[in-house]
Amino acid sequence: xxxxxxxxxxxxxxxxxxxxxxxxxxxxxxxxxxxxxxxxxxxxxxxxxxxxxxxxxxxxxxxxxxxxxxxxxxxxxxxxxxxxxxxxxxxxxxxxxxxxxxxxxxxxxxxxxxxxxxxxxxxxxxxxxxxxxxxxxxxxxxxxxxxxxxxxxxxxxxxxxxxxxxxxxxxxxxxxxxxxxxxxxxxxxxxxxxxxxxxxxxxxxxxxxxxxxxxxxxxxxxxxxxxxxxxxxxxxxxxxxxxxxxxxxxxxxxxxxxxxxxxxxxxxxxxxxxxxxxxxxxxxxxxxxxxxxxxxxxxxxxxxxxxxxxxxxxxxxxxxxxxxxxxxxxxxxxxxxxxxxxxxxxxxxxxxxxxxxxxxxxxxxxxxxxxxxxxxxxxxxxxxxxxxxxxxxxxxxxxxxxxxxxxxxxxxxxxxxxxxxxxxxxxxxxxxxxxxxxxxxxxxxxxxxxxxxxxxxxxxxxxxxxxxxxxxxxxxxxxxxxxxxxxxxxxxxxxx
Amino acid sequence: xxxxxxxxxxxxxxxxxxxxxxxxxxxxxxxxxxxxxxxxxxxxxxxxxxxxxxxxxxxxxxxxxxxxxxxxxxxxxxxxxxxxxxxxxxxxxxxxxxxxxxxxxxxxxxxxxxxxxxxxxxxxxxxxxxxxxxxxxxxxxxxxxxxxxxxxxxxxxxxxxxxxxxxxxxxxxxxxxxxxxxxxxxxxxxxxxxxxxxxxxxxxxxxxxxxxxxxxxxxxxxxxxxxxxxxxxxxxxxxxxxxxxxxxxxxxxxxxxxxxxxxxxxxxxxxxxxxxxxxxxxxxxxxxxxxxxxxxxxxxxxxxxxxxxxxxxxxxxxxxxxxxxxxxxxxxxxxxxxxxxxxxxxxxxxxxxxxxx
Numbered sequence: 001x002x003x004x005x006x007x008x009x010x011x012x013x014x015x016x017x018x019x020x021x022x023x024x025x026x027x028x029x030x031x032x033x034x035x036x037x038x039x040x041x042x043x044x045x046x047x048x049x050x051x052x053x054x055x056x057x058x059x060x061x062x063x064x065x066x067x068x069x070x071x072x073x074x075x076x077x078x079x080x081x082x083x084x085x086x087x088x089x090x091x092x093x094x095x096x097x098x099x100x101x102x103x104x105x106x107x108x109x110x111x112x113x114x115x116x117x118x119x120x121x122x123x124x125x126x127x128x129x130x131x132x133x134x135x136x137x138x139x140x141x142x143x144x145x146x147x148x149x150x151x152x153x154x155x156x157x158x159x160x161x162x163x164x165x166x167x168x169x170x171x172x173x174x175x176x177x178x179x180x181x182x183x184x185x186x187x188x189x190x191x192x193x194x195x196x197x198x199x200x201x202x203x204x205x206x207x208x209x210x211x212x213x214x215x216x217x218x219x220x221x222x223x224x225x226x227x228x229x230x231x232x233x234x235x236x237x238x239x240x241x242x243x244x245x246x247x248x249x250x251x252x253x254x255x256x257x258x259x260x261x262x263x264x265x266x267x268x269x270x271x272x273x274x275x276x277x278x279x280x281x282x283x284x285x286x287x288x289x290x291x292x293x294x295x296x297x298x299x300x301x302x303x304x305x306x307x308x309x310x311x312x313x314x315x316x317x318x319x320x321x322x323x324x325x326x327x328x329x330x331x332x333x334x335x336x337x338x339x340x341x342x343x344x345x346x347x348x349x350x351x352x353x354x355x356x357x358x359x360x361x362x363x364x365x366x367x368x369x370x371x372x373x374x375x376x377x378x379x380x381x382x383x384x385x386x387x388x389x390x391x392x393x394x395x396x397x398x399x400x401x402x403x404x405x406x407x408x409x410x411x412x413x414x415x416x417x418x419x420x421x422x423x424x425x426x427x428x429x430x431x432x433x434x435x436x437x438x439x440x441x442x443x444x445x446x447x448x449x450x451x452x453x454x455x456x457x458x459x460x461x462x463x464x465x466x467x468x469x470x471x472x473x474x475x476x477x478x479x480x481x482x483x484x485x486x487x488x489x490x491x492x493x494x495x496x
Numbered sequence: 497x498x499x500x501x502x503x504x505x506x507x508x509x510x511x512x513x514x515x516x517x518x519x520x521x522x523x524x525x526x527x528x529x530x531x532x533x534x535x536x537x538x539x540x541x542x543x544x545x546x547x548x549x550x551x552x553x554x555x556x557x558x559x560x561x562x563x564x565x566x567x568x569x570x571x572x573x574x575x576x577x578x579x580x581x582x583x584x585x586x587x588x589x590x591x592x593x594x595x596x597x598x599x600x601x602x603x604x605x606x607x608x609x610x611x612x613x614x615x616x617x618x619x620x621x622x623x624x625x626x627x628x629x630x631x632x633x634x635x636x637x638x639x640x641x642x643x644x645x646x647x648x649x650x651x652x653x654x655x656x657x658x659x660x661x662x663x664x665x666x667x668x669x670x671x672x673x674x675x676x677x678x679x680x681x682x683x684x685x686x687x688x689x690x691x692x693x694x695x696x697x698x699x700x701x702x703x704x705x706x707x708x709x710x711x712x713x714x715x716x717x718x719x720x721x722x723x724x725x726x727x728x729x730x731x732x733x734x735x736x737x738x739x740x741x742x743x744x745x746x747x748x749x750x751x752x753x754x755x756x757x758x759x760x761x762x763x764x765x766x767x768x769x770x771x772x773x774x775x776x777x778x779x780x781x782x783x784x785x786x787x788x789x790x791x792x793x794x795x796x797x798x799x800x801x802x803x804x805x806x807x808x809x810x811x812x813x814x815x816x817x818x819x820x821x822x823x824x825x826x827x828x829x830x831x832x833x834x835x836x837x838x839x840x841x842x843x844x845x846x847x848x849x850x851x852x853x
Contacts, residue, residue, distance in 0.1 A: 323735070324735055324736050324738055325740055334736060342736050344730070344733060345725075345726050345729040345730055345796070347729050347796045348726065348796070352725075352726075356726060356738075356739070357737045359719040359722075360719075366718045367718055367719075368717065368718065368719045
């Protein structure tokens with residue numbers, strides 16, 4: 001009998017806000033369903049309800065003719081539902097065989113039977129037609145192989161529905177292709193597959209049907225053969241395509257000599273042959289999906305990774321930056337993607353968070369006073385609309401994400417940085433603060449700063465940049481100017 | 497307990513924020529009132545100290561006397577002198593377990609350098625003057641600190657393993673230098689025993705006070721001290737803010753070794769000889785005091801006032817138990833219990849902040 005799972009009229013709210021407005025979903029054995037949508041569209045919430053991780057507020061899930069208003073994780077597993085997350089949930093120091101049997105090691109009289117365990121692993125891996133040694137340590141495998149081991153593990157529990165959550169995010173092109181073949185084989189063996197992604201080319205490569213979610217509702221459900229990229233993009237972003245506004249064009253002079261310039265620059269396997277320039281007075285976007293190499297390009301400007309070939313010029317001078325300290329000395333400021341781990345000192349006062357990069361200037365003979373730091377904070381509080389108490393000693397961790405980001409921006413303004421590199425500057429930042437940050441960046445450019453915004457958010461690129469470089473698979477795919485910067489153009493250039 | 501328990505400011509994911517109203521997160525970001533960070537904790541610690549002090553004053557005849565109080569101060573001075581740089585290191589997310597061995601080695605080095613050739617049994621006796629021996633011994637301590645610093649910052653061996661290694665190495669070398677014996681030293685009473693003014697407080701107490709004041713100034717008012725807080729709060733963020741993290745941590749280990757050496761020489765002066773087993777378990781007392789004083793094992797928090805009160809608690813407890821006639825073995829037990837209690841309390845604090853931050 002063919003496996004069929006039907007989710008009907010699923011509703012779910014978090015904190016009083018409904019994120020799924022009565023969604024249906026059908027998963028059928030021998031077929032791959034691509035679940036497409038932007039961040040926050042409700043894809044993950046929906047599949048977590050199917051896997052029993054979340055409980056739906058209303059609706060039902062029908063499997064094998066029985067109807068379940070809610071599923072527990074255990075029930076879902078017994079029904080044959082397995083979900084593979086982006087982050088590995090394996091035991092990286094153990095062997096492939098141990099991982100596949102994790103939690104149900106074959107044992108006789110309390111002693112583990114290694115032979116039975118290896119046989120089981122080999123049987124499953126053979127069935128999947130993959131060439132992985134059961135004795136290999138999982139941590140030494142390539143990312144793609146590790147993913148397959150995780151899938152093998154779920155199959156050893158005889159999964160009938162396999163849910164993959166953006167499985168190719170960390171894979172190389174070749175590895176992704178191997179994974180697709182693998183998924184097709186599973187499908188042909190009768191497994192039902194839900195494949196979550198926001199990459200259009202993957203939909204056409206691997207899926208039979210596609211369901212697009214937008215803001216918690218289904219906006220498109222059709223056979224892949226019956227649709228095209230444009231229809232899918234429109235279904236994904238819909239009316240918001242028109243809403244995102246372009247900034248007013250620069251009325252100020254753009255400098256001649258680039259503040260930052262990469263010339264045929266490469267860095268290991270992250271990116272290759274990248275040439276781009278950021279001039280004083282410009283806000284330049286560097287747009288690319290996760291794994292495109294865009295973030296790594298930005299990081300080389302701050303001495304975090306070295307270049308393996310090509311040059312980086314700062315104000316026209318070729319420079320070898322060996323650490324952030326030398327980058328700061330060269331006049332560059334940097335906001336990392338991970339604000340909590342790499343930017344903010346959450347347990348320390350706001351004023352110190354502002355002043356820290358300027359200590360050499362603000363201190364006398366190594367002494368720094370809270371009063372001087374407090375003044376530095378006050379200089380930027382109004383200008384950047386930092387919402388905090390009027391107290392320089394308030395700890396950083398008590399501010400919202402958007403305001404923390406403004407404080408970090410203030411850090412580099414206080415340092416008088418002439419070039420700013422920002423990686424995902426508004427990730428996890430709410431709309432109000434986002435507008436403040438974009439306005440500040442435009443003002444900075446007007447004041448003569450060179451700003452590079454590295455982002456995987458196409459709306460951000462549209463809203464803030466004068467020019468955008470689009471990166472795909474470690475290379476600059478294209479450069480867009482002015483009104484050519486639209487969400488559709490960006491998505492097309494970034495390879496879906 | 498901390499000011500993070502206000503639980504505000506957790507940003508929504510970008511997509512979700514589009515659904516909710518724009519500025520609700522902003523309004524919640526303003527906590528209702530300000531609160532000091534360490535004051536309540538230090539105050540609680542102070543009450544413990546007072547309670548212990550009163551308890552021993554009433555239960556022991558000898559405890560509350562000028563002589564005994566001077567005695568306590570003299571004993572805690574050595575712990576306190578080392579606990580100050582240890583606090584600095586702990587704030588930077590590092591620690592130094594080799595202080596006991598460094599103290600013993602430095603003392604032995606000085607005793608051997610000053611020992612008359614041929615008279616003492618050790619083949620390393622040099623017969624140098626007291627002053628030059630003193631300086632060379634401190635230099636030796638400094639080199640051990642440089643070794644710790646090199647291992648932690650350049651070789652990237654973590655502080656626990658590095659200083660556990662040097663703990664063993666220099667305890668062993670102390671025995672090598674002294675040929676397994678206690679080496680006596682003459683005419684070196686000034687540092688440990690002399691009182692200023694006559695009948696007043698012993699010299700180590702003044703050194704202790706000076707180290708405390710200097711440490712408070714360093715931690716509160718210098719970019720160096722503040723960079724240690726930043727490194728402890730987030731090493732990556734500190735590096736990305738242009739702080740030379742390796743340099744700062746290396747200086748911390750050098751300060752720790754210099755003070756450990758000084759503490760060793762003070763004991764040498766007090767006892768009049770360097771024993772191969774001197775300062776065993778010293779690191780335990782120091783770490784106990786630092787953690788009990790509120791410096792977090794996860795770095796970024798702590799201060800000298802807390803450490804000092806904790807040092808006094810350790811000293812009063814040890815002295816009081818002796819006065820009550822408790823066998824000295826039990827004092828070691830009490831110290832261990834105190835350390836576990838302090839770390840347990842720190843873990844509780846970390847968990848509380850994590851769940852609400």
